[in-house]
Amino acid sequence: MRIALIAILLFVVTVGSVVFNFTTPFHFDAIGSNWELIDITVYITFIICGIVFVVLGLLMAWWVHKFQYKEGKFAEYEPENASLESGLTIITTIGVVVMLAPGLVAWNDYIHPPKDAYELEVYSKQWTWMYRLPGADGVFGAAHNKYVEFDNPFGMKKDDPYGDDDILILTDTVKIPVDRPVKVLLRSEDVLHDFWVPSIRAKMDAVPGMVTYFWFEPIVEKMYEVLCAELCGRNHHSMRGWMHVVSMEEYGTWLNDQVTWAGFQEGQVPLSPEAARGRDIATTNGCFACHTIDGRNLDTGPTWLDIWGGTVTLDDGTTRVRDEAYIIKSILDPHAEIVEGYSPTMNVPEITEEELQSILDFMRVLTSEPVKTEPAIEGEEGSVDLPEGEPTTQPTEEPTTD
C-alpha cells in the first residue's frame, strides 16, 4: 500500500517535536529561588502531556496510513463504545488530577508568605522601577498615588509616623540578601506593570489602586535583570531594572547607605519660585518620562543633572558647548542635534517663551554641586531633591519620631 504523504508528515511532526524538545537549549534556566515546586509541577505536566502527545500523534499517523480508502470497503460501524469512552474519561481525569494536585499545593505556598519574610515594596512607573523598605519599625508608612509630588516620589502620606523611617531606593537597582524569604509588595504609579525575573519564576502584576504581592527566597548570589512582563505603553520593552542578590554583609553595608524618608525630606533644598515653576511646567509636559534630574541616563533621554555647562558629543561626532542657545535649540527643535547614543524620539513641547525661561531657570539649579540658596518666600516655593550620595543628604539611621 502506498504510504500517504500526510501519514508521513504526521509521524515526522510528532517525532520531530520530541527530538526538538530534547535537543533544544531553550528550557528553564537554572532556578534562582525556592520555587523548585513550580519546576517539579512543570516536569510532571511535561511528562504526562508529552506521552499523550506522542501516543495520539503516532496513532493518528499510523491509522491514517493503515485505513486508507479502498473502493467498496465499508468502515466498521460502531457509533458508541461505552466502556472505552468511560475508560478514557477515567484515565484523563486521573491524569488531570495528577497535574492539578501539585499545582494547587504549590499555589497554596505561593500565596502564603512565610512569617519571617521581610517586606520589600517595588514601586513601578512608566518606565522604571523604584523600591522601598519599611525601615526600622518594619511597617510601611501609608502611601498613595494622590500624594505623589515631585519632592515625594513615592507618594508618602506625610503625617503617618510609620513612614519616617521607610528607606527609599530611588534607582532601578535593588539589593536583596540571599537565603532570606522576601515578600514583594507591588505598587504602581500609573498603569499595570509586572516585576519579573525569569530565574526566580515568581511574578505578579502591579495594579494601581491596590497593593499586590508575591514572595520568594533567592538562593543564588547573582545580578538579575528585572523585566516588565505586562504591557505598559510604548516603552514597555525598555522598562528594565536590576535585582542584585548579595550576601547578608554586603546587604547591610548597602542598606546603611540608603536614605530614609525623613532624611530625604531634610535633604531637600527649597527652590526659587521661578525654578519651581519651571519644574512644574516640565512635569506637566511629561519631560520626566525620558529625562531624570538625579544623574541617571534613561534609554530615552539624557539626564538634566549638570546639563547646564560642559560639553556634549553629538551622534555625528561633533561636540557642542551646552550653553543657553544649545539648550533652547534642543528643547524647541529636538531633532536637530541628537546626543550620541539616543534616538530622535522627543516631541516638540508646546510651551510659551515664559515657560521656556522657567524651565531654563530650573535646569540652572540642577548641578551636583551642593546648592546653598536662601530660602525663598514662604509658601510659594517648591523644592528639589538632590541626587543620592550627596554630602548634604545624610542617610539618617535614627527615625525622627519619638
Add this chain to the structure above:
Amino acid sequence: MATEGQQHPIKIYFLIWLLLFVFSFFSYLVDYLDLQGNLRWFLIVVFMLLKAGFIVAIFMHMKWERFALIFGILLPPLALVVLMFLMAIESNYAWSSRVQYMGEDPAPKPKPPPHMDHGEHGEDKDH
C-alpha cells in the same frame, strides 16, 4: 382561536400589581430606616428577587410556559451569580488593601505608635 392563547383571569394581574407595591414599600422601608450591614443587603436582595420573580412568572407568563423554556432561560444566569459572588469577595480584598497600605480608611482606627524593635523585621538594618 381565542382559547388558544394564554387565558388567565384579570384578577391575578391586579393581585400581583398590589403585591409589587407592597414589596416596593418594604424595600424603601429598608432604606428609610437606614438599616445597615448584612441585614440591609439581605433584605434588599430578598425583596428584589421576590418582585423580579413575580414579574417574570406572572406578567411575563413564564409560569405558564413549558419547563423546556423555563430552564433554558433561567439556568444561564447562574454564571452571573458566580461572577457577582466572586466580585464581591474581590472587592473586599481590594478595599482592605487600600485601607491597609494607602491610608484610605474613611474612619481610621488609631494605630499603635511605631516601635523601634518591632520583631525580626527591624533586624534587617543591623546586619
Add this chain to the structure above:
Amino acid sequence: MTDTTLSSQESIFTSTAKDWSSDMTTFKGVPWGKAMMWIFLLSDTFIFTCFLVGYMVMRMTVTEPWPVASEVFALTVWGVSVPLLLIAIMTFILITSSGTMAMAVNMGYQRRKWAVFWLMVATAALGASFVGMQCFEWPKLILEGVRPWYNPMGAPQFGSIFFMVTGFHGLHVSVGVAYLLIVAIRVVRGKYDHTNFEIVEITGLYWHFVDLFVVRTEA
C-alpha cells in the same frame, strides 16, 4: 397545539427532556418572535447584570463615603422633605405600566383590537412619563453638583454609576415606548389580523423586562 399546556402526568424533567429531544421545535407552541425575544432578554439580562456588578464593585472598593440614597432622592413636598419620594413615584409609574401591558396582552388574545390599542397607548404614556421624571431627576442631581466625574457628597462613582445605569435604562424605556406605539398602531390597522396577536405578548415581554430592571436598579 394542544400540547402547549403541561399535562399533569409529566414530571418537570420528563417534559423538559421530551421537549428538548423532539423534532422541529424545542419550545413547544412558542412562536419564533417570542423565542427570539426571550433569548434577547437573556442576553440583555447579562448586560444589565454586568452594569450592576460594576455598581457593586464600585460601591465595595471605594473608600470615600457613599451618599445615602434616601437623602439624595428626597423630594421636598410642601416644605417637607420626603425621602425617596421621587423613586417611589417612578417605581409606581413603571409597575402600573406593567399592569396595563399585561392587560393589553390579555386583550390581545381575546382579539379586542381597540382595547389592545388603548392599553398599549396607556402603557406608552406611563413609560413616557417615567422618562419625563428622569428628565426631572437628572437636572435635580446636576444642580446639586453631581456629575459623572464628580460628586460633592462623596465618592465620584456614585454619579458615574447613577447616570450610566439610569441613562441606559432610560434608553431602554424610550425604545420601549416607540416600540409600543408602533405595535399599537399596527394592531389597529389590522397588520396582525392573520396572527394570534403574539406580537403584543412579545412587546409585553420586553416591557416587563424593562420594568424588572427598575426593580433591580433601585437597590
Add this chain to the structure above:
Amino acid sequence: MATVEVPYQETVPLHHPKTWIGKYIFSQDHKIIAVQYGVTAMAVGLVALILSEFMRLQIAFPGWEWMDFFTADHYYQAITMHGMIMVIYLLTAFLLGAFGNFCIPLMCGARDMVFPFVNMLSYWVYLLSVIILMVSYFVPGGPTGAGWTLYPPQTITAGTPGHDWGIATMLISLAVFIVAFTMGGLNYITTILQARTRGLTLMRMPLTVWGIFIATFLGLVAFPALFVSAVMMLLDNFLGTSFFMPAIVSLGEKLQYSGGQPLLFQHLFWFFGHPEVYIVALPAFGVVSDLISVHARKNIFGYRMMVWAIVAIGALSLIVWAHHMYVAGMHPSFGYFFATTTLIIAVPTALKVYNWILTLWRANIRITVPMLFALAFVLTFIVGGITGLFLGNVIIDIPLSDTYFVVAHFHMVMGVSPILAIFGGIYHWYPKLTGRMLNDTIGRIHFYFTFIGTYAIYFPMHYLGFIGVPRRYYETGISDFYPQTAHDLNVFITVAALIVGASQVLFIVNLVHSYFNGKKAPANPWGANSLEWCTPETPPRHGNWEDQLPTVHRWAYDFGVPGEEKDHVPQTVPRRKAS
C-alpha cells in the same frame, strides 16, 4: 398526539427578491449573507496577516534600516489590531457569520433564517463595525496600542499610542460588532431551536450545527460583558468617570481620577474573553468532526459524548475566566477555583480529541483536501490543548504567563486550529456553495505550506517562552536571559511566517479561479449524509427546498452501515422496518 405538527415554515410564503441588488447586495438569503460575511472577514483578516508579518520582521531584525519606519508605537498598534481583528472580526465573524449562516438553515432543513431581514441587517452592521475599526488608522494618533486585551489604565493614559481617538474607535467598533452579532446570533439560535424540519431532533443534528449553536449561545451571554466594559471605558476616557481608573500619575501628570478598580475591567473582559475562545473553538470542533467523519467514511465515534462535551465545555467556559488573570493581582484564593474548573474543562476537550482519532480507527479514509486540513487541525489542537494544561494550572502559569509560551499556545489553539478548520470547511462546502470544485492540486500545496509553516512558527516558540522571552516586546535588546541562539530561532520563525503568509495567495487564487473555471460539482461530491447535500439544486436556490421541506429519518453519520448498498445513507432516507 392530537394533531400532526406542520413545520411553520411550510405555511409562510417566501418572498423572492426581484432586483439584482435585492438578490446579491441587500440580500436576505442566508447563503449570500454567508458569502458577504466570509469575504469581509477574509479581507480584514488579510490586513491582520500583513500586520503580523511586519511584527515578525521587527522581532527578527530589530534595527534593520528597512524597518526604520516601524516604531515602537507602530509595533504596539500592530499587535493590538492584529489580535482584535483575528479574534473578533475574522474568526468570530467567519465561523459564526459565514459558516453559521450557510450551515444552519441548510443542515436544519429550513428555508432560511427565521428573520431574514434582521439577518441581513446583522451583516451590514458588522460591515459598519469593520469600517469603524479601519477608520482608526486615519484618526489623530492612530489606532490604539494597548494590546488586544485593552487593559486600563494604560489604554487611556498618555504613555500608550492611540490613547484618545484610537481607543474610542476601537471600543465603538466593538460595541457595533456586538449589536451585529446579537442580531445574527438571535437568528441562529432561534432557527436551530424552533425551525428544524420534520424528524430532525437535536440529537440528530450534525456536530457543526451543535458547535455553532453552543458558540452562538456563549456569544449572546458573553458579549454583554465586553459591551458593558466598553461603555464604561468610553465614559472613563471621555467623561472622566473613574470606573477603572484609580488615582494615578501618568508621566508626571496627576490625572483627575480616583477610586476606580482596574481589575474590574479585567474580570469583565475575560468573562467575555474566555467564552470567546470557545466561541471560536466550538464551531471549529463541529466542522472538524463532520469533515473527519465524512472523509473517513465512518460514523463519528461517540456522537452523544461529542454533543455533551460541547455542551459541557460551553457551560464550564463561563466560570473559568480568571485563569487569564493568575498574575493579575486578583484575590489570591481565586487561583484554586479557577485552576480546578479550568483543568476540569480539559476532560471533555480531551474526549473530543480521542473521539476524532478513534473515528479514524478501522475507517476508510479518503485523503481529500478537507480531510488534510481536519487532520492537521487535530494535531495542532493537541499541541494547543496540552500547552493549555500548562497555563491553566495556576502555579505553572506564574513563570510562563506573559511570555512567548502564551503567544505560541493561543496561536496554536485559537489561531491556527480554527483557521485550519475554516480552510477545511471552505474546501468542503465550496462545491455546494458555488457549484464548482476547488482545484485539488493548488489546495494540497496550500495545505502543506500552511500546516508545516504554522507548526514551524509556533512549536519552537513555546521554548522561547521557557527561557523567559516576554511577549509584546518591541525589541529585547542585549540581555543575559536572551541568548544569541534564541535570536536565530526568531529569524527562523519569521522566515516561516513570511512563507505561510505568502502561500495564502494560493488559496485566494484558487477561490477566484475555481469560481469561474472549476470543475462542475456534483450534488454530493463527498458522499456526505447531512441535509445540505440533499438540496434539489446545486447551488441551492433561494428557499433551499421544494414545496415541502425534507424529512429526516436518521442521524447524519450513517457511514458504512452493514447491509446497505452504499457506504453512506443520507439523513432523508427512511429507516427500514426493524427486521
